[in-house]
Amino acid sequence: MSKRSWPLWEVFIRSKNGLHHKHVGSLHATDSQMALENARDVYTRRNEGISIWVVESKSITASDPAQGEELFEPAADKIYRHPTFYKLPDEVKHI
C-alpha cells in the first residue's frame, strides 16, 4: 500500500515581507505544483502568508537529538562571545 501513497512535503510560509519562511506543517502531494496548491488551501485560509515554500520531506537532513551535546555544548561555555562578558565602567557611554 505504501508504494502507492503520495510523497510527503514540508511546508514553509512567509507571513509578510521582511520575515523568514517558517515551518508550519506537512502534507501529501504527487508533485511540487500540487504541494503548493494544497499548502495554500491547508495552511493559508486566513491570510497567514504571502509566500510558500514546499520541499519533499525526504530531502531534509536533520541533526540527531542524541548528538545534541557534541553539536551544541561547545557553544555553552564560550561566554566571551557575548557582549556582557566585557566589563566596562559606567562612565563609558554608548557602547
Next chain:
Amino acid sequence: MNTTELERDFQNKIDNEIRIEPKDWMPDNYRQTLIRQISQHAHSEIVGMLPEGNWITRAPSLRRKVALLAKVQDEAGHGLYLYSATETLGIERDETIEDLNSGKAKYSSIFNYPTLTWADIGAIGWLVDGAAIMNQVPLCRCSYGPYARAMVRVCKEESFHQRQGYEIMLTLCRGSEAQKNMAQDALNRWWWPALMMFGPSDSDSPHTAQSMKWKIKRFTNDELRQKFVDITSPQADFLGISIPDDNLKWNEDEGHYDFGEPAWEEFYDVIRGNGPCNAERLNARKKAYNEGSWVREAALAYAKKKSNSENLVQVA
C-alpha cells in the same frame, strides 16, 4: 544510556515543561498513546464534516451558507494538521486512514448523532465546538510539540465556529415561536451527547493518570466537563431556552453548577457502534475513500509521466 536512564531523562524534560519533538527518545507507550489520541482526533475532524455537510445546500441564507462552507472546510484542514502530526510519530497516513475505515480506530461519538433540523447546526457550533475548544485549549500546551502546535492553529480557527453556532441559536430564539421551539429541541438532543464528549468520569478513566503525568492531558475529564457546564449554562439562559437537566442548579458554596450524570450506558453503546448514525458515517468515509482511489492513482501516474518527460528534455 539504558532504558531506565532514558525514561528518567524523558520524564525530567516533561516535568520541566520541555517539549518532546519527533526525533527525541520517547517511551513506546507514550508514542502509542499519542498515535491513538491524535489519529482519533484527526478522524473526528474528518467524520465531523458529515453531519454539517448535510445542511450546506439547505442553509437558510447565503450568509449562513458561506459560513458553514468555511467551517466544514476548516474541519478538513484540522484533520490534515492532525494527520500530519500523527505521521511525525512514524505511522503512515494510509495506515491511519485504513484503521478508521476498518473500524479499528475510533472517532468522537458525537458525530454518530443525526442533524435533523437547521437548529442542529446552531447547537453543534455552540455546544459541540464549544466542548471541543474546552478540550483543545489545554492541548496547546501538550508535551508533544507537533500536537501542541497543530492545536494552536485549530483553536484559533475554532472560535469562529462556536460564535457562528451561537449566533444561529440566538437568531432562532429571538424569532418565531416555531423557531424557538426548534432551538429548544436541538438543545434537548445535543446537550447530553456534548457532555459525554469529555469522556467517562475520572473514576472510570484508567488512562487519565498516566496521560496527566506525561502532560498529554492537563485537566481530567470531570474538571473540563464542570468548566463546560459553568460556561454554557448562562449562555442557555441568555437564549431563553432550558438545558434538559432537572439537577442543573447553581451551587453558591461550590461556586459551580451542580448537574446530573450523563447516561453512560448510551455513551458506551454508541462507542460499540450502535449509535443512530455509526454505520452511515463509516460507509460515507469508505465510499469516499474507495471512489477516490482512481483519482489518487491517476495523479501519481501523471506526476510520474511529467517527471519522465522533464528528464528527457534535460537530457536532450
